[in-house]
Amino acid sequence: MHDTSTHAAAHHGPPTSFIRKHVFSLDHKVIGKQYYGLGLVAVIIGMVLSWVMRIHLAWTAYPIPGLHLLSGTGAPGNVMTPEFYLQVMTMHATFMVFFVLTVVPFAAFGNFFLPIHTGAEDMPFPHFNMMSFWTTFVAFCVMLLSFFVGDGPTLGGWTQYAPLSAVGAVAGPGQGSGVIIWATSIAIFCVGQLFGALNFIPNVLDLRCKGMSMWRLPMPTWAWFITSCMGLTSFSVLMPACILLILDHVAGTSFFVASNLVINDQLQPHSGGSTLLWQHLFWFFGHPEVYIAIVPGMGIVSHVLITNMRKPMLSHRVLVYSMGALAVLSYMVYGHHMFVSGMNPFSSLVFSFPTLLITIPSTVIVLVWIGSLYGAKLRINAASLFALGFISMFITGGVSGFFLAQPSIQILLHATYFVVAHFHFTMAIAALFGIFSGTYFWFPKMWGRMMNDNLGKLHFWLTFIGVYAIFMPMHYLGLAGNVRRYQAFVVDYMQPLVGVHQFITIAALFTGAVQLIFIYNFIHSRFWGEPAPENPWQGTSLEWSVPSPPPHDNFGGKHPVVYHDPYQYGVQSSTGDYLMQDSPEQVKGAQDEP
């Protein structure tokens, strides 16, 4: 299956002005870096918010200096009110899920490397691509604004369950203007991500260079392609949901609010709405979103591991098919988030089946990784360590998923820390490890300098230990009945668990502090790191055939021609034990996909 497309992407010359070069740039590489920077800011905000929560959970009455700056009314004496705790929790989740886990593995790395992997000189629609970033940036600013408007951000969680999210200020601080700002920001974010999909999908389908068949695409590009298909179909459902939510607030409609609802002794002027409708619309987006966060990481980790194992995976096709199966099944399992919502128990059973089924492609992916690693002489560096860490986190989180897939167990554990541990391992920490792995691996190509690998390894080990110290005890907390979303554990049976929370908080502060090593390494390497050669890891895909960093049009005016599949390792070629994709050399023993 050869693609014959030889179209150049967008014919725009190199930028000359500062604004065009660094701000409103059309260059996919600059846009990728902008997305990365946005993700970095968002992750710092999200992490600081999590620290605030953790300190409060461990030492409830302890004043946190400066907390009053975040809220005029939510932190009297710098001690959180229960409502402000929920507001902080909501913002932590929102920033992390949307502006970190969606933005960095998919939009940042994808923007930078997808066109290079396909052999294109840019995205097909660079103006839309630029708008994609700036729309997302506006969404980010709007979300930040909620800290400074009215009575602060919404406290409804990143899921914004109706009816409390739809009735206005009567439901608590931030439930008026805070929800409107949240929904507006997310709707804008959806537009930005749809602009992204508009570029990613045609790039893969139509802008591949000569000889670059679909099966010759590197794993991350397959992952970004599958992710953009998921983004296309899920963000375009979340946006209408947000519009309906905003209308319930500002126009007095009753999409999500039932009749005769009394909140805080006030009869709500709505009638007949369906509270479950919001959950259906939200989770139709929400579950694919989990895979939007994790699938790019799978692609990145595969790419990093193959390069460092110096041999291909057991089967690339199985990996790609499994990622595709994850994408398809992710739409059929969303109801497992709603087992306790009061929906028909038969529906729970129906959603339970594909939920168990989705563990098959996940397991296949993990087995392919482990089977490929078996007997491999893996080069140990920061990128490969974080890739291994990704697998570890994914397995740990996946195993708890087996339990939660069954409604009878999930109903007991749903509102507990067990679920917090589960989704942080699978979706959050695994994806973050994928981000770190990609950063250490591609930093030389993105910024033209090498990162300090020893600092990277130190960063890995301390982070690895730290995150397990944070999230493993949460399984125990959940099994002990420790409910989540509570700001203090004053009930008798939870009192003995406070010590565990204090341990987790110390681990969280420690793990957060460890990230300073990464930030130092990043900034120092960016300006003073050793200049990176063109192909520091002896990789085979097209990004390693261009200078570090790549020129404006990626290939210096040339149109690359691809002769091999992306992972020709363990061969004897004139360059060593690998064969570049664009090398016309034919080597005995090389196995090329058609």
Place this chain on the structure above:
Amino acid sequence: MATTIHEPPKVEERRLPGRGSPGNGDFRNLVPSDGKLPAVQDYAPAPAKTGIWVVLAAIAMSFAAFTSALIVRQGSAMDWHHLVLPRILYLNTLVLLASSVTLEIARRRVAVFMTGARTLDLSPARWLYVTLCLGLVFVAGQYAAWQQLRSEGLYLATNPASSFFYLLTAIHAMHVLGGLVGLTYVMRKLYRVVLRRSTLDTFSYYWHFMGILWVYLLLLLWMKL
């Protein structure tokens, strides 16, 4: 270690008007002066055609979400009072469908026009104007329908049926207005004689989809589910 240099993989070349061919049928996909349209169509930039399907898929998914919301909301309580649709909507439907016909006429005339047969009789711009006017008439007609409902005391929040009516028609009308902005872009390109065939094709997919979507929405709002 045996290494040899082998030929590039065999890939099927498109029948393209080469960069050196006469006329302007080069990689920018401008229509060649020798009028070989089939070749041009072959070389229509694929990303634009794929891109429009991505856009249409996103719009279709959004309206699918609204549809499922409508169905759930209709069945969730007894407060759904089915609307008697304003009659002007049927006229609007004819206007929008007619605009698709006029756009198709324009598209075909552009093709002939680009072959070099530039006679005034075939002026495609005229039909694009007609399409633009019909699009504006459609939006004005939708506005008239909203006015009629308002005069009957049916507002956005009056009951869920009216909520969905205003919501779906307004969002569709916004998409139509977006299409009209696109049409003016196409017309500007035509006047500058830099219109790509693929641009017009892409726009026509969008516009025809707006017509199909409207017929779907009309049926959805008309039916008692």
